[in-house]
Amino acid sequence: MxxxxxxxxxxxxxxxFASLANAAVLEVQAEIKPDPLNPGSAEIINNTPASGFCTEYPNTCNTRKIRSDSFNISFQSSGSIPVGQVIPFGIPATWRTFTVAHSSIPGATADIQIRIAGVGTRYRLSKTAQEIIGHPGGETDFGYHAILWAPSWAQAIPPCQSVNGTGQGAWGNGTDFSAFWLTPENVTTCPRYSRDYEIPGMSLQRLDVHYELRAVRPEQLISGNYEGSYTYSIGSDFDMGGLTASDPSMTFNLNLAVKQDxxxxxxxxxxxxxxxxxxxxxxxxxxxxxxxxxxxxxxxxxxxxxxxxxxxxxxxxxxxxxxxxxxxxxxxxxxxxxxxxxxxxxxxxxxxxxxxxxxxxxxxxxxxxxxxxxxxxxxxxxxxxxxxxxxxxxxxxxxxxxxxxxx
The missing domain is CATH 2.60.40 (Immunoglobulin-like)
Incomplete structure (x- = not known):
């Protein structure tokens, strides 16, 4: 109090003398504590436990001051991926606005904005990268994966920005690779395509995101908890081209604790x-x-x-x-x-x-x-x-x- x-x-x-049913859902726990002397500049602090890429490579994320949260959404190719086929990796990087409601004061609402500031995944090939390119020797696990794609999943085509460190992302099983890119507001896609080899099959095991939240008028928030949701569509907001998604949407359920002084x-x-x-x-x-x-x-x-x-x-x-x-x-x-x-x-x-x-x-x-x-x-x-x-x-x-x- x-x-x-x-x-x-x-x-x-x-x-x-003063969550939606039949959709991937992330429960977001956050708080905001506006400064009474400068309340309009208050930032939302995300207290949700991180998952996905930033738990696999915490030093990489800490250096860039980013976090990731993983949605249990998979994407599967329907068959082989021919040479030159593009996976667009379309991303909703612009700010979207949604409404949250105070949990104990009827009619008290606020506008919150969200944007996807980073995106990643862990892909899995149906065969090892070494097998796909014909068993040449002399390459690292990372190098075999890099040969398959233009650009490598560790790299980003501007205006997307790379996060993976040099040689970082390949798993020792030869089939899995974790990647993450930052997405400024002018980003619409972070595409890549199969370069010189047909890929017999692949899946994206999950969808990792780094998201930003901000309050439109933080000075008007009332102490207590606000709750609200925002849902992105898989296929339009997130476009993975010919890969089939396991869920049609992904939802952020926000519980925002406001601590006004x-x-x-x-x-x-x-x-x-x-x-x-x-x-x-x-x-x-x-x-x-x-x-x-x-x-x-x-x-x-x-x-x-x-x-x-x-x-x-x-x-x-x-x-x-x-x-x-x-x-x-x-x-x-x-x-x-x-x-x-x-x-x-x-x-x-x-x-x-x-x-x-x-x-x-x-x-x-x-x-x-x-x-x-x-x-x-x-x-x-x-x-x-x-x-x-x-x-x-x-x-x-x-x-x-x-x-x-x-x-």
Whole structure:
């Protein structure tokens, strides 16, 4: 729970006082924690355990600061692959937008974008690469595979970018090869074709992807979990040419944990309550004031929604009390927030009562870009209570104002 608790001391004297079925699915666990001072730049952190290429070659991926997640989708050739046949390896590298919904707040949604920033696979030949090219000697396992393709699966045709290290990717069984390429936004395919030899048969054992996620308006996210899905089509979004896929689609199920912090700066930690115009009327004319009051400025240094609550060292009926040791009176507390802050009904917040339990202030949000103008807490002891207060006496009490982004 992301709370900011402000403790205020009030004082006065009468003389001065916040998955889809039948499709390959990846469960994505991610989190985002916007900086209250720069919330629009927040990045989504992917906590999903890596799989596929980057678990086989972790140093290669760590050096490039990438990750891979493997979908259990296979692709099978229907027969032999003749010389010159192209496997297009079509890739959806541009940003796509989908909607996620808050798991506990009905109607609270957000737009998330996803793109495929890297792609790879582990292919398997029906015969060893050495057998296909006629058993010549003198080559490494990597070299035999490289002879079959233009370019080698370890290489990438620009604008795709290579990830495999030199000589990296070939498995010792002679049939398997792992490859991965990065895909900038202008990529549509990372093609390769059989060069000089007919390949009697092959399959892609899986589909590995490096994907990027970003929130469209991270500053508007509410603390808690958001859930949503995005599905890519196999055959149109991912095009493997004549290879037959085991699944028609692949789905990302996103669970996004939002951890917003409320950043509030109070102008002081105490408030002196006094009559409007000061104490001179009482001092010089003996006129008891109609009410005593005081305001405290504070600044909301965040743009995330939050709620407010009140607790007291001396609780009364819904509000706090101040006392002189033998006598106590209630203090009415209210809050005013500057535009564009509004409540859950999109109404301005002006002298809104702040009660123990926070009723009416459970969801405060910006309707636009916050201006960093000051907010106000208002404290008032009403006339009927002032009339009972003891002369030549000081009244004190402590209130706690909580700003909580976990709404």
């Amino acid at each position: 992301n709370k900011l608790l402000n403790r205020l001391v009030l004082g006065s004297a009468l003389c001065g 409320v950043n509030v700066k109070m102008s002081a930690d105490s408030v002196a309550l006094a009559p409007k115009g000061g104490w001179m009327e009482w001092i010089t004319h003996g006129r008891r004031p109609e009410k005593i009051l005081g305001d405290l400025r504070f600044f909301i240094l965040t743009s995330s929604p939050f709620k407010m609550d009140l607790s007291c060292s001396q609780p009364g009926v819904g509000t706090c009390l101040i006392n002189n040791g033998t006598h106590e009176v209630p203090v009415d507390i209210s809050v005013s927030l500057p535009s564009p802050w509004v409540d859950d009904a999109d109404q301005p917040v002006a002298r809104r009562p702040l009660k123990i339990g926070g009723a009416g202030l459970e969801h405060l949000k910006p309707a636009g870009l916050p201006t960093r103008q000051p907010s106000l807490l208002h404290f008032e002891v009403q006339q009927d209570s002032v009339a009972t207060m003891h002369d030549d006496s000081s009244y004190r009490g402590t209130v706690n104002i909580t700003f909580d982004s976990d709404i």
